[in-house]
Amino acid sequence: MQPFTSRRAESVAALGEEALIASIRTWLGRANPGAPYGIGDDCAVLPPSPHRQLITVDPVIFGRHFDASIPARDVGAKLLKRNLSDIAAMGGRPRAAVIALTLDARTRTAWVREFYRGLAATARRFDVAVVGGDVAQADGVLAASLTLTGEATTSRVLTRAGARVGDWIYVTGALGHTLHSGHHFRFTPRLAEGAWLAARAEVRAMMDVSDGLAKDLRALTPTGSVPALAPAALPRRRGADVRAALGDGEDYELVFAVAARADREAFTRAWRRRFPRVALSCIGRFARPDRLPPDTLKLQDFRGYEHLR
Amino acid sequence: MQPFTSRRAESVAALGEEALIASIRTWLGRANPGAPYGIGDDCAVLPPSPHRQLITVDPVIFGRHFDASIPARDVGAKLLKRNLSDIAAMGGRPRAAVIALTLDARTRTAWVREFYRGLAATARRFDVAVVGGDVAQADGVLAASLTLTGEATTSRVLTRAGARVGDWIYVTGALGHTLHSGHHFRFTPRLAEGAWLAARAEVRAMMDVSDGLAKDLRALTPTGSVPALAPAALPRRRGADVRAALGDGEDYELVFAVAARADREAFTRAWRRRFPRVALSCIGRFARPDRLPPDTLKLQDFRGYEHLR
Numbered sequence: 001m002q003p004f005t006s007r008r009a010e011s012v013a014a015l016g017e018e019a020l021i022a023s024i025r026t027w028l029g030r031a032n033p034g035a036p037y038g039i040g041d042d043c044a045v046l047p048p049s050p051h052r053q054l055i056t057v058d059p060v061i062f063g064r065h066f067d068a069s070i071p072a073r074d075v076g077a078k079l080l081k082r083n084l085s086d087i088a089a090m091g092g093r094p095r096a097a098v099i100a101l102t103l104d105a106r107t108r109t110a111w112v113r114e115f116y117r118g119l120a121a122t123a124r125r126f127d128v129a130v131v132g133g134d135v136a137q138a139d140g141v142l143a144a145s146l147t148l149t150g151e152a153t154t155s156r157v158l159t160r161a162g163a164r165v166g167d168w169i170y171v172t173g174a175l176g177h178t179l180h181s182g183h184h185f186r187f188t189p190r191l192a193e194g195a196w197l198a199a200r201a202e203v204r205a206m207m208d209v210s211d212g213l214a215k216d217l218r219a220l221t222p223t224g225s226v227p228a229l230a231p232a233a234l235p236r237r238r239g240a241d242v243r244a245a246l247g248d249g250e251d252y253e254l255v256f257a258v259a260a261r262a263d264r265e266a267f268t269r270a271w272r273r274r275f276p277r278v279a280l281s282c283i284g285r286f287a288r289p290d291r292l293p294p295d296t297l298k299l300q301d302f303r304g305y306e307h308l309r
Numbered sequence: 310m311q312p313f314t315s316r317r318a319e320s321v322a323a324l325g326e327e328a329l330i331a332s333i334r335t336w337l338g339r340a341n342p343g344a345p346y347g348i349g350d351d352c353a354v355l356p357p358s359p360h361r362q363l364i365t366v367d368p369v370i371f372g373r374h375f376d377a378s379i380p381a382r383d384v385g386a387k388l389l390k391r392n393l394s395d396i397a398a399m400g401g402r403p404r405a406a407v408i409a410l411t412l413d414a415r416t417r418t419a420w421v422r423e424f425y426r427g428l429a430a431t432a433r434r435f436d437v438a439v440v441g442g443d444v445a446q447a448d449g450v451l452a453a454s455l456t457l458t459g460e461a462t463t464s465r466v467l468t469r470a471g472a473r474v475g476d477w478i479y480v481t482g483a484l485g486h487t488l489h490s491g492h493h494f495r496f497t498p499r500l501a502e503g504a505w506l507a508a509r510a511e512v513r514a515m516m517d518v519s520d521g522l523a524k525d526l527r528a529l530t531p532t533g534s535v536p537a538l539a540p541a542a543l544p545r546r547r548g549a550d551v552r553a554a555l556g557d558g559e560d561y562e563l564v565f566a567v568a569a570r571a572d573r574e575a576f577t578r579a580w581r582r583r584f585p586r587v588a589l590s591c592i593g594r595f596a597r598p599d600r601l602p603p604d605t606l607k608l609q610d611f612r613g614y615e616h617l618r
Binding site: 160 | 344345349350351352353354355356357358359360361362363364365366367368370372373374394395396398399401405407408409411440441442443445446447448449450452454456458459461466468469470516517
């Protein structure tokens with residue numbers, strides 16, 4: 001749907017601020033608890049939690065993350081799923097979201113409705129409460145940023161730090177060809193998988209793959225080592241070559257380090273019992289630069305997504 | 310400072326994404342704890358809290374909330390203070406913030422630096438940790454939305470609901486003439502005052518005044534009543550007439566309801582002991598529409614700030 005309209009009657013300007021906010025509450029439906037636990041007060045209120053809290057923020061911007069060819073429902077769903085993937089990457093459980101919406105006065109009310117409906121359906125599916133937000137006007141802009149809070153599911157949160165030289169590198173699912181396959185909108189955030197991995201002692205560090213594995217993996221790599229990846233072991237989406245698998249971005253898979261001395265067979269068996277339909281691949285290990293196997297991929301030759309250029 | 314530049318060397322595009330994020334961490338300084346408690350992982354991690362949690366989000370957008378005449382430091386400070394005022398309005402204590410920054414590639418690095426320095430100084434002053442964020446690029450846009458979490462300071466959070474017919478209406482500070490006086494950038498969020506009021510049993514409901522008292526007060530008004538305000542009782546900023554005091558917006562003062570039978574003299578004495586330098590005014594009460602004093606202000610004649618038109 002083309003998000004902007006020249007017919008004032010179809011625009012959010014005709015609706016006005018108060019009616020738009022009331023409509024948003026309707027579109028969110030059960031995903032929005034009543035005030036003060038949801039929209040309608042100066043802040044939303046969340047019950048106390050005995051767990052450590054997680055917080056992350058990601059936007060979707062018209063002309064950058066989506067265009068008129070993407071259904072508004074998918075845009076709303078993706079906005080939440082991008083953030084859910086960050087919670088998954090720490091092994092957490094999502095709790096509540098707030099949304100800062102910025103829109104041109106000519107934005108179609110129908111577009112905003114479908115956006116919130118897509119967001120609400122995803123929020124219900126993953127048990128997220130949409131508790132608040134803000135609506136602001138800016139000429140020529142259609143953007144939303146969502147802040148998602150969550151909590152740790154185990155006594156630890158799995159961070160990007162913690163991998164050691166010699167550790168094995170694993171990745172869930174398949175990589176690459178994310179744009180034309182529609183994967184960048186259709187992916188499922190790996191929440192159950194992330195929580196399961198955080199509870200396994202042999203998993204030492206984890207993150208999600210959002211800017212392409214070649215770029216993202218740098219953040220997981222222990223000092224004094226490089227990721228030694230075997231090209232044949234890379235799980236590629238149908239239509240993806242090695243370059244696409246390493247550089248496309250928007251995979252929203254989990255990449256993690258498993259202790260060098262772990263019982264990898266037992267680990268893989270346990271994974272298959274719990275997640276029989278989700279691929280798990282050991283793609284290499286963190287090795288010293290002077291001890292690389294001959295077929296190692298030269299990651300510096302591949303670029304991930306650069307957000308600013 | 311003009312935020313955009315035609316000299317590439319002075320722009321964030323020349324800096325690149327990774328160097329910009331590294332610079333942001335430097336500019337934030339002590340306001341940003343180390344990962345995973347701050348910037349640098351998929352999510353930021355916050356320690357558990359036994360209190361109820363608060364969450365709010367507000368943006369600043371170039372061309373809407375600020376322009377080139379406003380120092381970038383003041384823009385960063387205001388972004389945080391707007392959100393702090395929402396925490397104050399619930400009687401809460403702030404904890405942590407995440408920031409979604411959207412900028413044109415031609416944005417001056419120096420502008421972004423001053424913006425974060427202003428934000429960081431305010432964060433240190435009010436004990437807020439800036440724990441994460443996102444940087445996205447969009448043509449012609451310079452905007453930031455900040456999500457602030459906080460926690461309740463007492464066994465209750467003070468919401469907008471709870472006022473009853475007959476309750477007295479109080480407001481802190483002075484109202485109106487907020488734009489040209491610079492108040493909209495120079496205000497101090499009423500955090501200490503809000504926490505103190507939340508602990509007073511006679512205070513039944515509270516909110517902050519951000520869109521103008523005439524508009525905001527509707528949210529506090531109990532069903533079956535109207536706010537009966539005496540024009541002479543309205544605390545006006547120097548240069549503000551009654552219309553400005555009711556409609557200017559961006560006052561960031563607290564308005565609250567005090568129980569009809571409260572000992573108002575004792576309440577006022579306690580306030581003056583605790584906040585000798587902050588004005589407190591009883592401006593009227595919630596009355597039945599058929600029992601209004603003759604000099605009551607007709608609030609429907611005054612408009613507050615309309616965000617979408």
